[in-house]
Amino acid sequence: MPFALLKYALSREHPDDPHFRWKPDLKKTYDVIIIGAGGHGLAAAYHLAKDHGITNIAVLEKGWLAGGNTARNTTIVRANYLTPEGVAFYKESVELFRTLSNELDINVMYSERGHFTLAHTDAAMRTARWRAEVNKHMGVNSEVIDAAEVKRICPTMNVTDEARYPVLGALYHPPGAIARHDAVAWGYAKEAMKRGVEVHTQTEVKKILIENGRAIGVETNRGVIHAAKVMQAVAGSSSHVARMAGLKLPIKTIPLQACVSEPVKPILDQIVVSGSLHVYISQSARGEMVMGGATDAYGLYSSRSTLDFKESLMGHMLELFPFMGELRILRQWAGMADMTPDFSPVMGLTPVENYYIDAGWGTWGFKATPVCGKRMAECVATGRQPDLLKPFALSRFNTFDLVGEKGAASVGH
Amino acid sequence: MKILNCPLNGPRNISEFVWGGEMKAMPDPATATDAQWTEYLFLEDNTAGEITEWWLHAPTNYWFIARRNTITDEILETMTYDAFLARQQANASGEAEPAAKPATGGTETGATSA
Numbered sequence: 226m227p228f229a230l231l232k233y234a235l236s237r238e239h240p241d242d243p244h245f246r247w248k249p250d251l252k253k254t255y256d257v258i259i260i261g262a263g264g265h266g267l268a269a270a271y272h273l274a275k276d277h278g279i280t281n282i283a284v285l286e287k288g289w290l291a292g293g294n295t296a297r298n299t300t301i302v303r304a305n306y307l308t309p310e311g312v313a314f315y316k317e318s319v320e321l322f323r324t325l326s327n328e329l330d331i332n333v334m335y336s337e338r339g340h341f342t343l344a345h346t347d348a349a350m351r352t353a354r355w356r357a358e359v360n361k362h363m364g365v366n367s368e369v370i371d372a373a374e375v376k377r378i379c380p381t382m383n384v385t386d387e388a389r390y391p392v393l394g395a396l397y398h399p400p401g402a403i404a405r406h407d408a409v410a411w412g413y414a415k416e417a418m419k420r421g422v423e424v425h426t427q428t429e430v431k432k433i434l435i436e437n438g439r440a441i442g443v444e445t446n447r448g449v450i451h452a453a454k455v456m457q458a459v460a461g462s463s464s465h466v467a468r469m470a471g472l473k474l475p476i477k478t479i480p481l482q483a484c485v486s487e488p489v490k491p492i493l494d495q496i497v498v499s500g501s502l503h504v505y506i507s508q509s510a511r512g513e514m515v516m517g518g519a520t521d522a523y524g525l526y527s528s529r530s531t532l533d534f535k536e537s538l539m540g541h542m543l544e545l546f547p548f549m550g551e552l553r554i555l556r557q558w559a560g561m562a563d564m565t566p567d568f569s570p571v572m573g574l575t576p577v578e579n580y581y582i583d584a585g586w587g588t589w590g591f592k593a594t595p596v597c598g599k600r601m602a603e604c605v606a607t608g609r610q611p612d613l614l615k616p617f618a619l620s621r622f623n624t625f626d627l628v629g630e631k632g633a634a635s636v637g638h
Numbered sequence: 639m640k641i642l643n644c645p646l647n648g649p650r651n652i653s654e655f656v657w658g659g660e661m662k663a664m665p666d667p668a669t670a671t672d673a674q675w676t677e678y679l680f681l682e683d684n685t686a687g688e689i690t691e692w693w694l695h696a697p698t699n700y701w702f703i704a705r706r707n708t709i710t711d712e713i714l715e716t717m718t719y720d721a722f723l724a725r726q727q728a729n730a731s732g733e734a735e736p737a738a739k740p741a742t743g744g745t746e747t748g749a750t751s752a
């Protein structure tokens with residue numbers, strides 16, 4: 226980094242390489258095809274190239290680079306999950322995030338803010354206690370604090386008992402962070418392409434070619450391409466693409482909406498989530514209040530925004546942060562979340578040989594981008610399910626061995 | 639707010655309802671294999687397009703059927719479960735009715751709001 230800066234300072238021209246080394250033409254065959262150029266697909270390509278020396282890879286994207294849920298998420302990164310399997314997995318991701326700017330040579334603006342999961346009921350306090358104990362046991366920094374301590378750390382929050390649902394306490398997770406989501410995806414794309422990986426946008430996979438129970442390639446709007454291995458990482462389109470491979474998934478596609486306010490000077494340091502009120506908020510580096518809640522009430526393939534969402538969000542937000550009454554909404558949007566029944570992802574091997582899946586990321590997959598890329602790459606390269614991914618295999622639904630994370634993932638993301 | 643037309647209570651704000659998901663046929667619990675039960679419990683068609691689905695009117699605890707387009711978010715019609723069964727039987731025995739017509743009165747096409 227310092228040398229690069231020095232080069233910049235002394236040069237009259239722009240000494241940096243172009244970020245993306247696009248190759249316009251598709252080859253006929255690759256070692257690996259990855260469907261979906263969101264953060265997950267790009268991270269997997271990067272780790273296949275860097276850790277496993279597999280560089281003859283095409284990442285196929287029907288739209289533009291990382292324009293799916295990666296571009297729409299509210300960037301909360303944390304490891305304070307509920308199950309030991311979940312905590313171990315997300316913990317590795319948080320560790321990878323901490324050094325990601327160096328790893329990818331791009332500023333992902335990883336910013337540790339501290340993360341509150343507020344409790345307004347005794348039941349929520351119990352869940353907070355449960356999560357704190359599991360977290361501490363697994364070496365993740367989390368503790369239960371009372372309302373006075375919440376107020377001390379976050380003075381702008383209203384914790385009086387005049388609110389409709391007063392704050393009783395919180396699960397406090399100091400490492401909770403936010404990051405610059407686009408830079409994460411672009412960093413992976415840039416570093417993967419530098420190593421020879423091809424990323425093809427405007428290239429939609431329409432069919433998956435299967436011979437004798439093995440994936441052998443895909444058909445796209447730009448023709449047929451063969452590959453030794455095929456991996457899908459398409460978030461909201463997971464069921465649609467998996468069906469092309471003859472697979473039926475435990476997934477419902479449900480919109481998740483979010484919005485930001487106009488930017489203001491720094492006033493809120495922490496990330497604040499309330500599972501009971503179905504709201505969360507953080508302040509971005511630009512000063513915007515980034516806000517969201519739970520998924521919509523029913524399934525839909527659409528990224529429309531609704532007034533109902535904003536009304537219920539703002540009602541609670543104004544009680545928690547009365548100063549928000551002064552702010553105007555600047556933008557609103559939505560993404561299509563691929564929701565599983567246990568609020569855990571689906572990763573790894575499938576019944577189709579040489580076909581790998583990364584799906585079920587719902588409302589919580591941004592934080593997993595680094596670990597998922599690393600471990601899915603390992604899975605694709607070795608053809609074996611890595612230990613860390615074993616609990617999240619698609620086959621868990623056949624053995625009724627679910628990984629119930631609803632208590633930690635339904636609004637917290 | 640979007641309006642859903644409940645066959646029991648008439649047009650109501652959609653916030654009064656709970657989504658029950660796409661309709662699936664339940665296998666006989668006494669004879670179903672684990673694989674069939676897994677499919678029934680967890681696996682979803684997750685259709686993009688027209689679906690037949692369950693809804694619950696929460697205040698009256700009343701379950702009924704709707705047809706909806708999951709791309710345009712248009713509610714095409716709502717009907718009682720009995721009306722749904724009657725239509726299925728009629729379709730099976732060949733006297734197919736026009737699909738858009740509800741099988742019983744009082745269940746006209748659910749309105750959508752702007």
Ligand SMILES: Cc1cc2nc3c(=O)[nH]c(=O)nc-3n(C[C@H](O)[C@H](O)[C@H](O)COP(=O)(O)OP(=O)(O)OC[C@H]3O[C@@H](n4cnc5c(N)ncnc54)[C@H](O)[C@@H]3O)c2cc1C
Binds near residue numbers: 285299461483587589
């Ligand atoms: C509003 C919102 C807020 C969120 N907040 C958080 C948060 O705070 N923290 C967190 O951890 N997670 C959050 N998430 C979840 C997170 O955004 C996703 O889980 C994650 O970004 C998924 O990454 P991905 O790379 O798998 O998918 P995507 O980024 O969606 O990439 C998939 C790509 O596949 C492409 N594709 C689809 N079909 C095809 C096809 N047939 N052929 C070729 N390409 C195809 C799509 O165009 C898309 O670009 C949020 C999501 C939303 C919508």
